[in-house]
Amino acid sequence: MSDKMNRRAFLGMTAAGAAGVVLGELMGKAQHVLPTNKATASTNNQTLDFYGEHQTGVVTPAQNFANVAAFDITTNDVKELQTLLKQWTEMAATLMAGKPLAVEPQDGAFPPTDTGEQIGLDTGKLSITFAVGATLFEKDGVDRFGLRSRKPAGLTEMPIFHKDSLEDQLTHGDIVVQACSDDPMVCFHAIRNLSKASRGVAHLRWQQTGQLGVKSQGTKRNLFGFKDGTANPSLLDEAFMKNNVWINAGDGASWLAGGTYMVVRRIQMRIETWDQQSYSDQEEIIGRQKVSGAPMDGKNEFDTPQFAEDPKGEVTPLDSHIRLSNPRTGENSERERILRRGYNFMENLDSVGRMSAGLLFVCFNRNLQTQFESIQKRLTNPNLPDKMLSYTETKGGGYFAVLPGVPRKGAYLGQALFE
Ligand SMILES: C=CC1=C(C)c2cc3[nH]c(cc4nc(cc5[nH]c(cc1n2)c(C)c5CCC(=O)O)C(CCC(=O)O)=C4C)c(C)c3C=C
Numbered sequence: 001m002s003d004k005m006n007r008r009a010f011l012g013m014t015a016a017g018a019a020g021v022v023l024g025e026l027m028g029k030a031q032h033v034l035p036t037n038k039a040t041a042s043t044n045n046q047t048l049d050f051y052g053e054h055q056t057g058v059v060t061p062a063q064n065f066a067n068v069a070a071f072d073i074t075t076n077d078v079k080e081l082q083t084l085l086k087q088w089t090e091m092a093a094t095l096m097a098g099k100p101l102a103v104e105p106q107d108g109a110f111p112p113t114d115t116g117e118q119i120g121l122d123t124g125k126l127s128i129t130f131a132v133g134a135t136l137f138e139k140d141g142v143d144r145f146g147l148r149s150r151k152p153a154g155l156t157e158m159p160i161f162h163k164d165s166l167e168d169q170l171t172h173g174d175i176v177v178q179a180c181s182d183d184p185m186v187c188f189h190a191i192r193n194l195s196k197a198s199r200g201v202a203h204l205r206w207q208q209t210g211q212l213g214v215k216s217q218g219t220k221r222n223l224f225g226f227k228d229g230t231a232n233p234s235l236l237d238e239a240f241m242k243n244n245v246w247i248n249a250g251d252g253a254s255w256l257a258g259g260t261y262m263v264v265r266r267i268q269m270r271i272e273t274w275d276q277q278s279y280s281d282q283e284e285i286i287g288r289q290k291v292s293g294a295p296m297d298g299k300n301e302f303d304t305p306q307f308a309e310d311p312k313g314e315v316t317p318l319d320s321h322i323r324l325s326n327p328r329t330g331e332n333s334e335r336e337r338i339l340r341r342g343y344n345f346m347e348n349l350d351s352v353g354r355m356s357a358g359l360l361f362v363c364f365n366r367n368l369q370t371q372f373e374s375i376q377k378r379l380t381n382p383n384l385p386d387k388m389l390s391y392t393e394t395k396g397g398g399y400f401a402v403l404p405g406v407p408r409k410g411a412y413l414g415q416a417l418f419e
């Protein structure tokens with residue numbers, strides 16, 4: 001290999017891409033140099049370390065923007081699946097470090113390895129989180145990759161809950177990737193380039209962006225105008241994460257130790273209807289005061305509601321969202337708790353002229369059935385449904401198992417699954 005070729009050590013290069021580069025070299029095509037990614041040199045460029053026991057994007061403080069994308073794997077060859085995961089590992093580590101995906105100069109005869117729209121942008125604490133769906137292990141009864149026996153028992157396809165309107169093209173997927181950053185272009189760039197590199201092996205099934213108020217003080221708000229996240233556990237609460245979030249080797253599928261289960265729900269919010277509800281009705285539906293976020297019977301945001309002193313729900317209605325989400329009774333209350341990490345989405349008008357807006361609900365938990373599902377079943381119980389259900393409609397999402405962290409360079413995402 002010539003010196004010129006050595007200089008062009010592309011990251012994440014496919015076999016076809018590699019062949020193309022050699023061809024270009026022989027044909028003596030001009031080399032194009034992209035401007036240096038200034039952000040990598042900037043002292044303000046905040047980056048997170050990709051390597052560790054757990055992946056980032058779970059207990060990472062929520063960045064302002066998210067892009068969640070689900071892929072379907074189109075190959076039946078397990079080796080190609082492993083190659084993709086190795087390639088995505090290298091790419092994610094590079095992107096999170098704020099580096100370009102290609103070493104310059106690139107060959108002018110071929111498409112750039114890195115699409116380039118992030119050049120000069122701050123990486124914005126980019127986290128990229130990879131998770132797998134039940135269909136990776138078995139799809140339509142077929143064990144495509146010989147992984148059927150490795151499927152964690154609790155990982156099912158997301159069921160259809162009461163009042164759900166799931167649309168197939170917005171739901172499920174073999175692999176989901178969550179990219180979060182303080183810059184939406186950085187999120188997009190990550191998903192776009194992972195998708196570009198997966199050509200021929202995987203394709204995008206759905207994609208959903210989300211955002212939070214950028215410079216808000218305190219707990220961020222959802223599109224109903226309420227603080228959202230008040231009762232979430234502290235991200236520094238290691239005991240909570242150990243008990244309620246991270247999967248351990250004794251939980252069933254030992255290859256998943258250090259991972260967690262991710263629930264994604266694309267929840268359309270009927271904001272025009274909501275905006276016609278009286279102020280006090282809105283507070284009673286949520287079960288909290290709108291501006292302060294305090295419980296109905298409290299003064300300050302972080303006061304604990306005293307439901308036991310209000311058994312008939314005269315202060316905090318029995319069918320209010322927070323009371324059904326967490327009745328604060330019984331021994332299951334603590335065990336059931338989840339880590340929520342959702343984002344608002346605001347899109348164009350829908351087909352009947354309504355604002356298409358809502359919550360990209362994301363939560364992490366150690367056991368889908370005894371945590372998320374247990375809460376969700378209470379919220380959607382037809383005998384006493386969450387009042388908020390009249391203003392929401394869930395159209396997509398899925399259940400996914402977040403892969404354990406990649407401990408060091410050279411190891412790759414999901415490696416233990418294949419061992
Ligand atoms: C099954 C899980 C949940 C879904 C789905 C869900 C949707 C959803 N939530 C809001 C707004 C708020 N949720 C709040 C609290 C809250 N929500 C859940 C679970 C789900 N929410 C839990 C477990 C909790 C915490 C309850 C508690 O312990 O008190 C709140 C109050 C503020 C807060 O604590 O975050 C709001 C507001 C929307 C708009 C929504 C779907 C569109």
Ligand SMILES: [Fe+2]
Pocket residue numbers: 321325
């Ligand atoms: Fe909620």
